[in-house]
Amino acid sequence: MYHSWLDRWDERRARRGEEGKERTAVVLDAERAFPGAKKITSLEEFCVLADHAVADPAFFDEPSGSDQGFQRQDGWLKFSSGISTDIEENDVVWAKITESGSFDQALVIFHHWNARSRNRQIASFFSRNGITVVEIAMPYHFERSRPGSLHADYMLSANLGRTIQSVRQAVLDGRKVIRWLKGEGYRDISVLGMSLGSWVAGSIAALDPAVSKVSLFLTAGSLADMVWTGRATRAIRDSLEAEIDLTGLRRAWGPLNLENYAHRLARPDLDLHVVIAKRDKVVLPELSERFIQRLKDVGARPNILELNCGHYSLAMPPYILLAGLSLKRFLSCTDKARRT
Template sequence: HHWNASTRNRQIAKFFSQRGITVVEIAMPYHFERSRPGSLYADYMLSSNLGRTIQSVRQAVWDGRKLIRWLKSEGYREVSVLGMSLGSWVAGLIAAPDSAVSKASLFLTAGSLADMVWTGRATRSIRDSLEPVIELTDLRRAWGPLNLENYAHNLARPDLELHVVLATRDKVVLPDLSRRLIQKLKAVGVRPNVLELNCGHYSLAMPPYILLAGLSLKRFLSCADK
């Protein structure tokens, strides 16, 4: 799910479960039942506290990898990961080193989390807190472990297939940042399945865009491994 999500992705879960694909939804730190008491939003998951943001994303990745280990122990042979917005960073970081993941679908993603926070409309307050004390170049360095571009070679492993959905009118994760990640992936030999939709970050969740994204994802998950 995305940062500050208030509901789970029940429509997508139902869509795939009705088609014979088991769906397990996982809550990122500080979301849903994991919310910090008294907090109105998931301010500890992504914030101007650089170390805590790294720690939170790392915890989300560990949670995902533990879940995959459990699924494998239960007999599931093929495991795919899907992440949306901030969740796509988590999904990408899970898939990059983990050979148990055969497919990864990243909705509304980019490479540099630092650039996303610096340029995105939804993270303006975080930039306002950071800008007086740190430059973007230093933020990129500090959040280097969270930059999917730094894991391009891992994502290029031959037993992993990638699917990317981006919104061409996105003001939260700017399309240029998404395309920069795609170009980085292509430079190391990845040929991701890319769907570009003429919508914004939040309107992706509405028809017809979510239907188009869902059908594209269904084809990606259903296609035979190369």
């Protein structure tokens, strides 16, 4: 009875999130996705560029000379993004810093798609436990929102190239913050990603050796599969499926598939924590399980918490409390304890 009510609650919450989501044209926009690419006209050409990006270890590396221009004031960090777009507001990155009074550990948080606000409760909880929290605005979110938009439609959409550009921009921005934290003297850097934010956090952890711990809430490997099957992305699938099938989308968004970086997430000096919701209709549990199995196949030993709730109801007690306590234990583990 209770879980039937919970499922209905999640569905009502999903319907509220559909405001402003409409079908749009499929656009390749390879010039946005792949630095130096020329204008192309076919999906096959786009997929060839995507294949090259997956194989390119420098695809998520930042442009040289991008470490300048940090401004810190009244608990905020502001800097220019390493990628320039056609939305001026999006090219300035804002991050809220909640200090712990210690330089032992910092946690960088990447929120879910269309997040309306940062989470003061989470930041306060961890800062009281000795962890400085940095809540970064992903592209087209919070202070970076596109003027007039009802949701972050430029972050994830049927524009294949802009979606890759946006996730890549989020990764580069996050890596820039991590370098700044290291320069400030923080010893251990962890990243937390929630839903779409988990693709960003996972990519950063796979590519950046400065990250020692990564926690992925409501995650999977293939972003293409999540969009194709998820409750929150029906409008995007409706836009895509007249011109592209799931197999083609998987290849086109190959650079955004965490399964392609599983071997890097399995590096011995990185600890993994995964929280999945067994009643999730946005990131289907079978996609999460496939990703976890892929991690295990390449030698990773993720710390996994499964909760019997939905995507949105994870934010409700008791589930959010259980997830938060699990994350606290994970972040509090010492190097020695983690590896015995």
